[in-house]
Amino acid sequence: MEKQDNNTSRRDFVKAAAVATAGFMIVPRHVLGGKGYVAPSDKLLIAGVGVGGKGESDLTGFAKNPKAEIAFLCDVDDRRAAASVKRFPKAKYYKDWREMFDKERRHFDAVSVSTPDHNHAIVALAAMRRRKHVYVQKPLTHDIYEARVLTDAAKKYKVVTQMGNQGSSSDGSRSVMEWYAAGLIGEVHTVYCWTDRPVWPQGIPWPAAKAEVPKELDWDLWLGTAPYTDYVEKLVPFNWRGWWDYGTGAIGDMGCHMVDVPFKTLGLNYPSDVQCSVGSVYVDEFKRGYFPESCPPSSHVTMTFDSPSKQVGKPVQLHWMDGGIQPERPMELGPNEMFGDNGNGVLFIGTKGKMLCNAYGRNPRLLPLSRMDDVNVPETILRVPGQEEGHYTQWVDASIAGYGEMELSSDFSIAGPLTEALLVGNLALRAYDIRVPGANPNSFQYPGRYKKFLWDAKDMKITNFDLANQFVKREYRKGWKVKGL
Template sequence: MASRRNFMKQAGVAAAAFTIVPRFVLGGTGYRAPSDKLYVAGIGAGGKGQSDIANFAKSGKAEIAYLCDVDDRRAAESVKNFPKAKYFKDYRQMLEKEQKHIDAVSVSTPDHAHAIQALAAMQLGKHVYVQKPLTHDIYEARVLTEAAKKYKVVTQMGNQGSSGDGVRQLMEWYKAGLIGDVSEVYVWTNRPVWPQGIPWSENKASVPKELDWDLWLNTAPYKDYVEKLVPFNWRGWWDYGTGALGDMGCHLVEPPFRVLGLGSPLDVTASVGSVYVDEFKRGYFPDSCPPSSYSILTFPGSQGKPNVKMHWMDGGIQPPRPEELGPNEVMGDGGNGVIFIGSKGKMMCGTYGINPSLLPTSRNKEVSVPQSIKRVPGGADGHYAQWVEACLAGYGKMEVSSPFEIAGPLTEALLMGNLAIRSYDIRHPKKDKPDQFDYPGRNIKLVWDSKNMKVTNFDEANQFVKREYRSGWKLA
């Protein structure tokens, strides 16, 4: 009996020696214990945050350990799905109290909160996954891009199409010279599908008891709570969202950005759709994104290729239908899409780069190009698992599809379009009647100095490059 007891005691000691403990206990950002999991904190637990968190968990290698949301109603389903996760309302408290136990942070909040929340996590050495668009402002995008290098953390933006097969197929076709050199691209979306081009509501409402309104406002100027802004319609207001271009641009501009090796734009122009408040008077609502817009960004060609003009269209505006497309064939995916105009042909795709196709579509059966670019397991759906795996491997050990070194410049380019859209609507007092204003509608070409993040020919546009945060909030 004593012999058996001694054996069991020794076996227990041996078992204890091989017990796997979380990586944060063992220490070291790059350390990975056998069968270890990534301990994730989700800032924004409802809506897109809910689906992001669920997808990380689906990878099988992520433990959703912490949840944070300013609105208990929105967080309810995630709290139910992950009962072991500790819940917070203020992300600052969560990061301060639990920083030793968090490996990575997912940011799925409104645009105006992305940068300050992501940077706070990065400064603690946490890997970050941030929803698109990466940031609200160009300055913020530059800060996060530089922070990723400084703090040596694994980063990924939530434009899952960058992990899809479609964009890789387009890259292979272009590299093979099937459509020649591209000098023009058309990109369009059916967004906005939320209100834009409207005045701010004058009807004050009571703040729901489940919502911390002050925390929701975050960096934005203080305004009284109004109904129907939360949880979705904030997208149409410049204080919080980035309009149709910010919402869908990261999904639709990703293919041409990647295929053509684009970087910072040289210049941009824009025009916007009008809103009429009565039969004769044009509405002027500068706090709200326009109901439709058309921007043209000029990019320098890479590797000796010609400059590229990218046409962005939203609010129902679409490009001319290619002659090579059959009368009953769908352009893009209908409401959204991308068309590449090359010197030898054309190609197109839908949102996320899906359904890539040469034009005319009969060419798809005639042409065969060997696969030369490695695919992401699971395609676009594997975007989440790819980030989890890269975080577990450690910084610099594994490639991800949309690290901030790529996502940052992409976001900057998109937000250049918004500079032009907002500049189109800037009003000026009339010289002879200071109390009256000229109607906006000036299609100005904004010339961009990327190094200094500055429009060089229209200084008023620079107010939108870096916004002023509300007192008490700082990106540092």
């Protein structure tokens, strides 16, 4: 259990001092530091946890805001961290985020988390308990339970939060919401979201041969909350996404980008039921492989949302498709017109028409495309300057302004329920391949393959197939357990 930090933060002290002295002397900021000067009290000092790859691009995005300063870097792999260490030479570097938090807690204001999925929650919760604002890459968490914990923690600790689904700040996603509110396609009852992911191996057995751990990598720290296993080749830095112990598959990678648009447009919350089917991997000509450690190579997940909170009064069915599976092409779309973009898309089907957009809410259009000539809907939703890049600046500005002072595109009140809904889809995928313990090998062993799973969001459980509930909340590895997770 971490102790509460009762000491006044550096930033609050500077602000208090400034207020105290304001009656004696008021000096314009441009006189103090010239054009573009940002006072220390208005700087957001950021600590990055996971600073290679996407973590590097996140930090670069924050640093474009003159109010942000990258103060600390932390990564378990020196190879992955090298570019950020070079880009931010003044930032002190750590390998263990726990050490950084303990030693430097008074010297940073906010934390960016871009680790593999299985360590998102433990880092983010530790930061929030220290009253640090947090930016967490998508999906928000690995488990359903973790998503609920982080959503509640953001309110409890009153910190500014944002999930890294940058399309949530795009103009396109806002246009979709405005067109729908204007009634251009009537009442939506069906949504399709599809992606070409995975672009990493899935539906395969765990490698049999262990390998030597690279000297730059702290393997135990990389595993973190996950069960211990020997290091294997090609898991780090990217292919972990296809393994349930670390990643959340295609829906975890792209779902927060794709489903975010209908989720906010229709006012969706938690699904009431979920069902799925998955692509097969064959170990020989006739026998399907059984690889429960790995996400499936392709899937179709269908979720029902009973009581959307905004425009819709009837249930909405949302279809998630990955691995190259796509819905039937709309009749209103011409034979040479793009259906989504680069294997990704979102299709809304309403009582008065259809609407299509690409990943991240980009390039929204009504179907048939000739309807676009008559679109004249005023902008009623505030745009984010810089759109997807502005997603970073928005969080920096909101963190400086303070909790509750600014509206964000994907704070945890939005990102938490969205992530939970997607992870309910993963719950179905994992339950699909559950074998009944102790069953006769010749008997019916996979009851989950033929069920519609009923989801009780309040109690976070499947009510008609208890075997599935083991995936709602993981048991963290010994030494990594913390109160609340």
